[in-house]
Amino acid sequence: MIDPVSLGRHLHELRAARGLALSALAGQAGVSVSMLSAIERGEKTPTVVVLSRIADGLGLSLSRLLADLEPGRVIVRRAAEQDHIAEPGGWHRTVLTPVVPGVNFEWIRTTLPPGCDAGAFPAYAPGSHEFVAVESGELCLGVGEEEYVLAAGDSAYFPADAKHSYANRGETPCVYHVAALIMRPRENRMTPPRPA
Structure with missing residues (x-):
């Protein structure tokens, strides 16, 4: 299962490495600044579509974005x-x-x-x-x-x-x-x- 905190930290690191402000990535990804901020803080788990937009904004494929997180084979969403x-x-x-x-x-x-x-x-x-x-x-x-x-x-x-x-x-x-x-x-x- 994807841990929201680990995902948020990973997204923050990727954004910072590209020198992108939160608002810049939000604009490129087509998501709100508040949504992106909540995801980076680990307070919200994004949908597949939102996460794919963020990956697009970072210039990555979704699978590449999540490659370092190594989720298990079974993903449960309560x-x-x-x-x-x-x-x-x-x-x-x-x-x-x-x-x-x-x-x-x-x-x-x-x-x-x-x-x-x-x-x-x-x-x-x-x-x-x-x-x-x-x-x-x-x-x-x-x-x-x-x-x-x-x-x-x-x-x-x-x-x-x-x-x-x-x-x-x-x-x-x-x-x-x-x-x-x-x-x-x-x-x-x-x-x-x-x-x-």
Whole structure:
């Protein structure tokens, strides 16, 4: 398991060796200064995507960034360590997966309140994939120019190198899971942030 304190110390050392201020690396990585600072202090464990952005900002691959940490073969992320993110518009997402060196995979549980449109998101790099499974409620999944209505128990797959969107047009909350393998590089996000 990746120790957050060791990871934070390692990131701080890499940043200092490059003569980068915290704000400079945050800007290059596309993460907030407060997030980067919390990670360096060992107070927050970054998601795979955030860690990959930091690696990009340092000019390293994710696997190279984590090479000296030598995590074990089994990585456990306890419920208390999961990232819970409240998004504008009232929707909520929880990143369930642990950080795995060299793997750009995330499994995310999202709750969209009734009538919530999370917006459109850009195509990711070719070779990216998303699997969606609806736990409860009804999800309107847009992929390219098509829209698919998924009910509780339904699932879908799509190559994530197409513009995509998530919305709940129903009268009850919608809870769904997204398993995403996002290849690098990724384009900048459209607003609002990704709901997956």
